[in-house]
Amino acid sequence: MSPIEILQRKFGYASFRLEQDAIITAVLEKKDTFVLMPTGGGKSLCYQIPALMFDGLTIVVSPLIALMKDQVDALKVNGIEAAFLNSTQSVEEQDQILQQVHANTLKLLYLAPESSFFKRVSKPNVSLIAVDEAHCISHWGHDFRPEYLMLSQLKKSMPDVPVIALTATADKITRKDIVDKLALNNPLTFISSFNRANIRYKVEAKKNSFEKLLYFLRQHEDESGIIYCLSRAATERLAEDLTLKGFTALPYHAGIDKGQRSKNQDQFIRDEIKIIVATVAFGMGIDKSNVRFVVHMDLPKNIESYYQETGRAGRDGLHSEALLLYSYSDVAKMKKFVEIEGNPEQSAIYLKKLNQMAAYGELETCRREYLLRYFDEKPTGYCGNCDFCLTNFETMEGTIYAQKIFSAVSRLQERHTPSYVVDFLRGTPNVKINPEHKLLKTFGTGRDVSKEKWGIIIRELIIQGYLHIPDGGHQYLKLLSKSEGVLKGTDKVMLITSKDRMEAAEHPTSYEVPLFARMKDLRRKLASSENVPPYIVLSDATLTELASYLPFTVEEFSRINGFGEIKIRKYAKPFGDMIRDYCEEVNIQSRIHLLPPRSNNVEKSKDSETRQQTLTLFKKGYDIHEISNLRGLAASTIQSHLAFYVERGQIDIEKVMERRDIEVISHAITNSKGVWAAIKESLGQQYSYGQIKLVRVAMEKSKKLQRESV
Numbered sequence: 001m002s003p004i005e006i007l008q009r010k011f012g013y014a015s016f017r018l019e020q021d022a023i024i025t026a027v028l029e030k031k032d033t034f035v036l037m038p039t040g041g042g043k044s045l046c047y048q049i050p051a052l053m054f055d056g057l058t059i060v061v062s063p064l065i066a067l068m069k070d071q072v073d074a075l076k077v078n079g080i081e082a083a084f085l086n087s088t089q090s091v092e093e094q095d096q097i098l099q100q101v102h103a104n105t106l107k108l109l110y111l112a113p114e115s116s117f118f119k120r121v122s123k124p125n126v127s128l129i130a131v132d133e134a135h136c137i138s139h140w141g142h143d144f145r146p147e148y149l150m151l152s153q154l155k156k157s158m159p160d161v162p163v164i165a166l167t168a169t170a171d172k173i174t175r176k177d178i179v180d181k182l183a184l185n186n187p188l189t190f191i192s193s194f195n196r197a198n199i200r201y202k203v204e205a206k207k208n209s210f211e212k213l214l215y216f217l218r219q220h221e222d223e224s225g226i227i228y229c230l231s232r233a234a235t236e237r238l239a240e241d242l243t244l245k246g247f248t249a250l251p252y253h254a255g256i257d258k259g260q261r262s263k264n265q266d267q268f269i270r271d272e273i274k275i276i277v278a279t280v281a282f283g284m285g286i287d288k289s290n291v292r293f294v295v296h297m298d299l300p301k302n303i304e305s306y307y308q309e310t311g312r313a314g315r316d317g318l319h320s321e322a323l324l325l326y327s328y329s330d331v332a333k334m335k336k337f338v339e340i341e342g343n344p345e346q347s348a349i350y351l352k353k354l355n356q357m358a359a360y361g362e363l364e365t366c367r368r369e370y371l372l373r374y375f376d377e378k379p380t381g382y383c384g385n386c387d388f389c390l391t392n393f394e395t396m397e398g399t400i401y402a403q404k405i406f407s408a409v410s411r412l413q414e415r416h417t418p419s420y421v422v423d424f425l426r427g428t429p430n431v432k433i434n435p436e437h438k439l440l441k442t443f444g445t446g447r448d449v450s451k452e453k454w455g456i457i458i459r460e461l462i463i464q465g466y467l468h469i470p471d472g473g474h475q476y477l478k479l480l481s482k483s484e485g486v487l488k489g490t491d492k493v494m495l496i497t498s499k500d501r502m503e504a505a506e507h508p509t510s511y512e513v514p515l516f517a518r519m520k521d522l523r524r525k526l527a528s529s530e531n532v533p534p535y536i537v538l539s540d541a542t543l544t545e546l547a548s549y550l551p552f553t554v555e556e557f558s559r560i561n562g563f564g565e566i567k568i569r570k571y572a573k574p575f576g577d578m579i580r581d582y583c584e585e586v587n588i589q590s591r592i593h594l595l596p597p598r599s600n601n602v603e604k605s606k607d608s609e610t611r612q613q614t615l616t617l618f619k620k621g622y623d624i625h626e627i628s629n630l631r632g633l634a635a636s637t638i639q640s641h642l643a644f645y646v647e648r649g650q651i652d653i654e655k656v657m658e659r660r661d662i663e664v665i666s667h668a669i670t671n672s673k674g675v676w677a678a679i680k681e682s683l684g685q686q687y688s689y690g691q692i693k694l695v696r697v698a699m700e701k702s703k704k705l706q707r708e709s710v
Helices: 003-011 020-028 045-053 065-077 091-102 146-157 172-181 209-218 232-244 258-269 303-310 329-338 344-362 367-374 399-411 418-426 451-463 481-488 513-530 540-549 565-586 609-619 624-631 635-648 659-671 676-686 689-709
Strands: 033-036 057-061 082-085 108-111 126-131 163-167 188-191 199-205 224-228 249-252 275-278 291-296 320-326 391-397 494-501
Touching: 003 020, 003 045, 003 565, 020 033, 020 045, 020 188, 020 635, 020 689, 033 172, 045 057, 045 126, 045 163, 065 082, 065 108, 082 091, 146 172, 163 172, 199 367, 209 232, 209 291, 209 320, 232 249, 232 275, 249 258, 258 275, 291 303, 303 344, 303 367, 320 344, 329 344, 344 367, 344 451, 399 418, 399 451, 399 481, 418 451, 451 494, 513 540, 513 565, 609 624, 609 635, 624 635, 635 689, 659 676, 659 689
Parallel strands: 033 163, 033 188, 057 108, 057 126, 082 108, 126 163, 199 320, 224 275, 224 291, 249 275, 291 320
Antiparallel strands: 391 494
């Protein structure tokens, strides 16, 4: 089977997303690959599909046991032979899995980075190594784990085995460090958009935080969510308080007994409770797709953590929310958590990241734009789905306030913190103000303004680019050049006085809500009988599609995303019977005719700007390798772009490849009955998967034209 056929038959999805197709092609060509793709973007398929096409075993390095189990359960539900090895298993269980490895019956094996697998199995038949959460290997990353450094030996011990490194969060310096530490050989790099358009980002002041949380949760009744707290004690208190208010909530942190902790997590994953209140010890590797909200009661340590934690909401692509309850006092509190004793260099990195996180909490601009720019991605403009873009602001002239602050900072020689500057302006008694400073002209000129308001104004002036606090060392206020015109009286400063939050347009409910609720109950019962989480049986997105299009027959179910061959056999009848009964009950007809038929080709999706750039260069006379060099993309990606236009009839295959090569590949495709592994084996290394794809698309196009002419 081809990659798209495996995607449709095994996993039940109509087409690839983001750069999945090009990544899979690169892996099949046994090239080292670096993949940066947002949480929920489908990273796992980038190595799971090649694993099913390679003869040998695919090793997946995974950081947490929960991730291993979830992914193995999901693969088994789809009829794929997979297993994991970790410390939770008995010696007998581990021996059984090693026997499967020796018998070559497993396709994927999940291991911890410190696993002794390679010491216990001398010559495993490994075809591919996937390193998940690859940012953990980098000192520059937000979640460095020393045990990941052991992975640097993989390329030395198995130089011919391709490695795919995957992460959802890594800035430029971290990406380079991952490639260097894993010793990847001229890796192809794929960076997908960081934009999680389905997540609404919101920040609110932390004052009256519990009341604000209750209001938020009542808007999300009967939905799953994660609430993050800084301390263990806070998670337990909050879980207890929410339970008293009628919510089903449990705590999760590293101090809870391991058995109880696993039980709490399991109840959340299986939808037996709706809310998990946790420290950051919870979450990495949690594949639960129907988390509808993530709340941060305290400031995260860095943007990467925040992005990753909020990304646990809406993995199924449905509308979700991320709420941060922010207080500037959290920044000072967090400093002791990010500083590493005896390691000033690493401490400076973490402190800089904390300040960037604090800047996010202070924003008076689009939050999505800030996140995208942080990860070196150009924003697309007004996002319409964050609190800033959904707010009308009223402003007033604040030039006099600004002049007092700038004058104070200047007279204090830019050698004091914001809190000292505020105390200086207010002439606060019983505060350790330098006696010499009390003689300065601006001392006490701001007595009529509260300490809180001065703090708000200073933070806004920092946001607007008048003031600056350098990274590392003393957190002293510094003047930026933009402040000069204000001090001279030539420029004015506008400050925000009020905010009017607009209500975003409601997401339309086009599906049958009562049916959706019934199907969730059915899904829960089926999941319980199979001892897996409900979302592994079917995702909320799949249930929504079922409740929208109302399929009855097996053929109709094959058109619903999430229904591969195995799931159709297992679940089409019970869900089909429920849908049919519901339609009879409320007297409505199936709407399956409104769903476009599923294509057998991945390239049926809409044209894109990147493909158009390739087409333009091709029409100017550049060949595949020249376009590859000019655009900095893999040749396989360029071939994929051209296959799109060959399939559309906009390019003749003979303009792309020599006739002799087309004939050789066509002959191999015919003799191998379209089976990709057999085609590649018969052709050897002389031809790439990209070339095979081009010819196969051309052959299918020719057959279609012949059928239409009859």
